[in-house]
Amino acid sequence: MNRTARLYALVEELRAAAPRPLTVAALAARFEVAARTVQRDLQALMESGAPLRVQPGRGGGWTIDPAMTLPPVRLTVEEAAALTAALAAADVRTPYAGAARTAAQKITAAMAGPAAAAARELAARIVAVPAPDDDAIRTAVEKALDGNTALRLSYTDAAGRESERVVEPAGLLTADGRWYLIAWCRTRRAGRGFRLDRITAAAPTGERASSHDLSALLRGSAAAAAMRPPALTPLAPQP
Numbered sequence: 001m002n003r004t005a006r007l008y009a010l011v012e013e014l015r016a017a018a019p020r021p022l023t024v025a026a027l028a029a030r031f032e033v034a035a036r037t038v039q040r041d042l043q044a045l046m047e048s049g050a051p052l053r054v055q056p057g058r059g060g061g062w063t064i065d066p067a068m069t070l071p072p073v074r075l076t077v078e079e080a081a082a083l084t085a086a087l088a089a090a091d092v093r094t095p096y097a098g099a100a101r102t103a104a105q106k107i108t109a110a111m112a113g114p115a116a117a118a119a120r121e122l123a124a125r126i127v128a129v130p131a132p133d134d135d136a137i138r139t140a141v142e143k144a145l146d147g148n149t150a151l152r153l154s155y156t157d158a159a160g161r162e163s164e165r166v167v168e169p170a171g172l173l174t175a176d177g178r179w180y181l182i183a184w185c186r187t188r189r190a191g192r193g194f195r196l197d198r199i200t201a202a203a204p205t206g207e208r209a210s211s212h213d214l215s216a217l218l219r220g221s222a223a224a225a226a227m228r229p230p231a232l233t234p235l236a237p238q239p
Contacts, residue, residue: 001031003041004116004120006031006033006041007041007044007045008116009031010027010031010038010041010042010045011045011050011064013027013030014052014062014063014064015064017063018063018064018065019063020063021055021059021060021061021062021063022061022062022063023060023061023062024038024039024042024061024062026061027042027062042062049102050064051064051065052064053065074115075115076115077114077115077118079115080115080116080118080119080122081118081119081122083104083119084104084119084122084123084126085122085126087100087101087104091128092135092138093134093138093179093196093197094179095138095141095142095172095179095196096142097138136202137196137199137200137201137202138196140202140203140204141169141181141196141199141202143204144169144202144204144209145169145171145172148169148208148209148211149204149205149206149207149208149209150166150167150168150186150204150205150207150208150209151166151167151168151169151183151202151203151204151205152164152165152166152202152203152204152205153165153166153167153194153199153201153202154199154200154201154202155194155198155199155200156198156200157198158198162200163187164187165185165186165187165188165192165194166185166186166187166205167181167183167184167185167186167187167192167194168183168184168186168209168210168212169181169182169183169209170182170183170184170191170212170213170214170217171214173193173218173223173226175223175226178195178196178197179195179196179197180193180194180195180196180223181193181194181196181199182214182217182218182223183212183217184209184210184212184217191212191216191217191218191221193221193223
């Protein structure tokens, strides 16, 4: 068994036993390899984002959170290639880029067969020029959206005018390769779009934001015809 197949099998073995922990010795015997090899493999899985835990003491060992893992993912070669290419396109300025990378790593770890091999081969042939990163601003925007809290922005518009705003985030808009925060602006008392790369500072206020309908805020703007990407439609609440 090669290492890739063994990593996949280790996850499946831990999932099948969960929540009961398995010792390194038991796993080494199961896969007929040295305990050091299993220890190295488990560490690699943990570093890649697999939800592994070590329970110390008598009766302890390695375990996995079954609620945080995926069953075997059966993707076609084309689907695996698409996933890899989409990950490469999500540069550091893309909202939730960090979470997207760890999620893709988990999905790839759950793949097997030709699809997994295709994803790895394509990944080795994709390169990207690093983009400027402002992690503090991106993180503040993500947390405000996740927690439905107001955000204080320093913003520079297309004409170079600087302003300070307190906004209530409603969602994100992507258009022509740019990302915009769509929010209710308390300062202007109206819906506004803020291009993420023009936000020069973002800080949480700690205040709860009111609920705003994203479609209503877009109505009457240049993005009035915006629609949810088809890939996200199944994730929307069903009527």
